[in-house]
Amino acid sequence: MTQAPLLESGSPALRELRFAVLDLETTGGSPKARWGKDGRFLQPSEITEVGLVQLSGPVVEERWSSLASIQGFLPEEIQRLTGISLPMLAGAPPWEQVALKMAPKLEGRVWVAHHAPYDGSFLKAWLPEGVWRRHRLICTRLLAKKLIPELPRRSLAELCDFLGITNTRAHRALQDAEATAEALQHLLQRAEDQGLDGEAFLAVGEVPWSKV
Secondary structure (H helix, E strand, C coil): CCCCCECCCCCECHHHCEEEEEEEEECCCCCCCEECCCCCEECCCCEEEEEEEEEECCEEEEEEEEECCCCCCCCHHHHHHHCCCHHHHHCCCCHHHHHHHHHHHHCCCEEEECCHHHHHHHHHHHCCHHHHCCCCEEEHHHHHHHHCCCCCCCCHHHHHHHHCCCCCCCCCHHHHHHHHHHHHHHHHHHHHHCCCCHHHHHHHHECCHHHC
């Protein structure tokens, strides 16, 4: 795994951190099968789309996205929210192929999502343990709480509005990932202005896998 350059203190240099900013669209809220409060057995939710933006420090390197076919049900409310329909997914590659293409793009990077416990729960369930366990996961929502304390609410839409970011298509994976990446660029600048080094920045936003 490629390591970020270190300062004399041993901390990675803030602008030399390498990120993979992710957003997932899914069929529902839980990647694990479970019993509902009404006594019904609920099948695990599936990933329908992945959006990924690679950054080296604040510099965007690559954008990538893919739909993924599903085996189960796609609720109508999810279709309305995302604009992703069953016919669109019918011709998409299966998740295994999507994961194999995505994994090299994630390797050696800090994984970033806006609501990282949610996206992280799907990544943990749908990627091999050997892939996710060796990477750190950070949340731009947590970073915003620390670095933009004057912002009372920190949904992606509210953070974008505060920072003047235009999300061209909310609830589609690549566009949400692009908006999150732009928010991360702002947060990196604020961290630099506040004198945080790389490790302090990661510690502020990190979501341990044990809590995903």
